[in-house]
Amino acid sequence: MEMFVAGDWVDRSERIEVRDPFDDAVLDTVPAATYDDVETVLAASVDGSRVARAMTTFERSAVLGRVGDLVEERSQSFARTIAQEGSKTIREARKEVSRCVNTLRSSAEEARRICGETIPFDSFPGGEQRKGYYERMPVGVVLAITPFNDPLNLVAHKLGPAIAAGNAVILKPATVTPLSAIELTRAFLEAGLPPQVLQTITGYGSVIGDPLVSDERVRMISFTGGVEAGRHITARAGIKKIGMELGSNSPVIVWRDADLEWAVESCVSGAFWAAGQNCIGVQRIYVHRDVYDQFSAAFAARSDSYRIGDKLDEATDMGPMITEAEASRVEQWIGRAVESGATVLAGGDRSGTLVQPTVLEKVPSSVEVHCDEVFGPTVNLYPVGDLDKAIVEANSLNFGLHAAVFTRDVDTAFKIAGGLECGGVMINDSTDYRLDTMPFGGVKNSGLGREGIRFSIEEMTEPKVVCWLLRDV
Numbered sequence: 001m002e003m004f005v006a007g008d009w010v011d012r013s014e015r016i017e018v019r020d021p022f023d024d025a026v027l028d029t030v031p032a033a034t035y036d037d038v039e040t041v042l043a044a045s046v047d048g049s050r051v052a053r054a055m056t057t058f059e060r061s062a063v064l065g066r067v068g069d070l071v072e073e074r075s076q077s078f079a080r081t082i083a084q085e086g087s088k089t090i091r092e093a094r095k096e097v098s099r100c101v102n103t104l105r106s107s108a109e110e111a112r113r114i115c116g117e118t119i120p121f122d123s124f125p126g127g128e129q130r131k132g133y134y135e136r137m138p139v140g141v142v143l144a145i146t147p148f149n150d151p152l153n154l155v156a157h158k159l160g161p162a163i164a165a166g167n168a169v170i171l172k173p174a175t176v177t178p179l180s181a182i183e184l185t186r187a188f189l190e191a192g193l194p195p196q197v198l199q200t201i202t203g204y205g206s207v208i209g210d211p212l213v214s215d216e217r218v219r220m221i222s223f224t225g226g227v228e229a230g231r232h233i234t235a236r237a238g239i240k241k242i243g244m245e246l247g248s249n250s251p252v253i254v255w256r257d258a259d260l261e262w263a264v265e266s267c268v269s270g271a272f273w274a275a276g277q278n279c280i281g282v283q284r285i286y287v288h289r290d291v292y293d294q295f296s297a298a299f300a301a302r303s304d305s306y307r308i309g310d311k312l313d314e315a316t317d318m319g320p321m322i323t324e325a326e327a328s329r330v331e332q333w334i335g336r337a338v339e340s341g342a343t344v345l346a347g348g349d350r351s352g353t354l355v356q357p358t359v360l361e362k363v364p365s366s367v368e369v370h371c372d373e374v375f376g377p378t379v380n381l382y383p384v385g386d387l388d389k390a391i392v393e394a395n396s397l398n399f400g401l402h403a404a405v406f407t408r409d410v411d412t413a414f415k416i417a418g419g420l421e422c423g424g425v426m427i428n429d430s431t432d433y434r435l436d437t438m439p440f441g442g443v444k445n446s447g448l449g450r451e452g453i454r455f456s457i458e459e460m461t462e463p464k465v466v467c468w469l470l471r472d473v
Contacts, residue, residue, distance in 0.1 A: 001182050003031050003202045006044035007195040012037075016202065018179055020084050021320045021353045022311055027084055030178050033203030038211045041199050044140075048168030048196035049140045052455045055194070057310055060164055061111040066191035068104035070154075071097065071184070077184065078152060082382075083311045084153055085177045089319050090312050098152040106453045107160030114165060114457060121467060124209045132467035138166035139241060139460055143212055145233075146277075147224045148322050149277045151177035151320055155184055157436070158222045161456035163188075163197065171200040172212065176322055178202045205229075212441040213237050220460060224279075226373075227445050241460045243449035247279045247373045248401030250431035251394035253416055254295060255387070256288035258406035262428070264298045267379070270404075270430030272306060272357045273338040275321050276330075276377035280432045283368070284380050286390045292383040296361060299381065300345040303357040320353035321376060327353045330376035333360055337367040345381070363395055371397055387412065391419040401442035402431040422446070 002009040012031035019026055073076060075097045082093035114136050121130035144158035155173060162169045173181035185200040201208065213233050220241035223233055230246045252270075254263050270282035287295045287338055311319035321327040331350040338344060342363045347356030358378040363370045369378055384390040394403055400422040407413050407428070419423040423442040426433050434440060441450040449459050 001028050001030050001179060003033060004185050004189075004195075004198070004200045005033075005037060006040050006199065016175060016204070018085055018176070021087060021322050023311075028179060030182070030202040033201045033208050035207065035211060037201060037203070038208050038215075039138070041201050042212075042215050042217050044196065044199060045141045045168045045170050047140070048194075048199070051194045051196045052163065052168045053138055053166050055166060055197075057111055057114070060166065060313065061108045061343045063191050063193045064104050064108035064111060064160060064164060067184075067187050067193075068101050068108065070187040070191060072101045072103065075101075075186075078180065080312070081180050081183060082152055083319075085179045086148055087277055087319050087322050088311065089316045090314065092274060092319075093311075096153050099436055100156045101423070103153055103156040103453065104160050106154075106437050107164045109160070110453045110457055111164035114306040114461065116463070119465065119467070126283055129470050130467055131346055131470060132465065134463045134465045136165070136458075136461040137464045139462055141170065141217055141360070142169060142220045142222055143170045143172070143218045144169045145209075145221065145223045145225065146174060146181065147276055148174035148177040149279070149325075151180040152184060153436070154224055155181045156455075157456065159184070159188070161453050162222070162460050163193065164453070165457045165460045168196070169198050170212065170218070171198065172205075172208070173200065175202070175204060194414050206268070210236055216240075222451075222460070223454075230447070241453070241459065243456070244447045245279065245401075246445060246447045247265050247375065248399040248422075248442060248446045249283045249371070249373050249463070250280055250395050250399075250402050250404070251284045251286065251420075252282055252404040252431060253305060253318045253384075253390050253394060254285060254287045254291070255405070255407040255409070255412055256290040257408045257412075258291070259408070259428070260291060260298065262296055263406040264295065264302055266406075268299060268302045268357075270432040271379040272377045273432055275318055275355065277322060277375050278432055279373075280434060282379055282404070282431050283374060283395070286382050286384045286393055289383045289385045291433065292381075296345060296359075296381050300359050303346040303359050303379075306357045308354050309331060310358065318377065321355055322353075322414070324353050326376065327355050330374060330378065333368045333374060333376075334378060334389055337363055337369045340364045340367050342367070342369075342380075347377070365396075373399065387415065393414060393417060396421070398445045399442070400444045401446040402426060404429060404431045423450075431470065
């Protein structure tokens with residue numbers, strides 16, 4: 001495949017192999033962009049921002065709606081691409097395509113709802129002859145940097161709102177999963193998006209990352225990825241808007257009155273979706289002592305029943321991790337936890353990129369699987385007896401994206417929801433539930449700002465005040 005730069009599909013002599021993490025087969029290759037390509041992209045994006053700003057609301061909405069239709073028409077092809085280049089099973093990939101369609105159509109709808117307000121300038125003495133309003137204006141050029149774990153929908157979450165708001169976009173997809181993003185770029189162009197408005201550049205972040213994020217022509221960076229990469233970007237970005245979703249270590253509280261069967265099923269799915277490579281995946285579960293033994297036994301048994309392997313097999317529950325290096329890292333983290341006193345209730349082994357769904361208990365607070373984001377198929381169980389302590393433990397780490405609680409008691413649910421420090425609380429559901437139109441983001445090291453179509457549009461626009469002095473009134 002080629003990358004789309006300055007209105008053309010272009011190739012480069014150095015190419016990057018895109019491999020299937022299950023069997024290491026080469027699926028395709030993409031260009032490795034150079035430093036010179038960055039300047040080309042930045043210069044073209046400034047022209048693209050003028051084109052995007054001149055598009056009418058109707059035009060932007062219509063393009064986004066047509067892209068949604070095209071993705072829906074090609075859903076099987078998109079799903080297969082997602083499954084092959086990434087970690088998701090074909091069933092998981094189909095759900096991602098469906099969500100992408102919703103994201104694009106919601107963006108088309110929200111493009112029509114970007115409104116301002118009148119301002120009562122006469123609310124303070126001296127403003128009696130003044131009338132005016134504010135309107136929301138595009139920031140100009142948005143740099144969208146996307147991760148490997150949702151290679152289609154998280155791209156749509158950046159392109160959809162940015163284009164709805166009248167911005168030009170430079171898209172830098174994950175190096176290991178660029179194919180879905182390139183196909184979505186083709187769909188945007190086929191749907192009638194002016195070619196100057198969107199550029200998709202492929203390559204190594206070590207080569208093109210810093211010059212892209214530091215350039216003053218980029219007026220906003222929308223980034224989804226890890227904390228360390230987020231720190232690196234903020235240190236080099238300069239004065240511009242930044243929106244970041246940086247992952248988490250999501251806690252769940254299962255109280256003694258919970259529907260345990262549902263809590264087990266929901267949390268197993270939440271822990272092992274996409275091989276645990278999920279920023280809102282379940283990682284720590286605090287279970288009331290009265291039901292801990294029952295819950296842990298059922299959770300381990302359900303985890304052991306997971307079928308792992310070929311992603312394109314309809315019967316597969318969980319596929320591989322994205323690279324063998326990442327799988328090896330998770331294996332090492334599990335090993336260090338066990339060496340420090342943790343007990344393996346299920347899983348714990350690795351074969352290549354396949355890591356078994358792993359359940360741990362008695363996990364010390366000092367080891368990585370407790371205090372860091374694992375981003376792999378492991379989950380920890382902890383018995384608790386006091387509700388206030390459970391909330392303190394859930395809040396004890398410097399993350400705060402999603403959390404969850406399972407209980408039948410309304411007062412308990414409200415107390416926990418109010419006490420948890422995070423961007424979203426799911427009650428009687430897994431932490432990994434997300435509606436694509438809700439505000440999505442975290443506190444502490446989990447990020448800056450909010451995504452979710454309307455909320456992304458607010459981040460990708462700026463209010464402009466227009467005030468009239470009516471001297472003859």
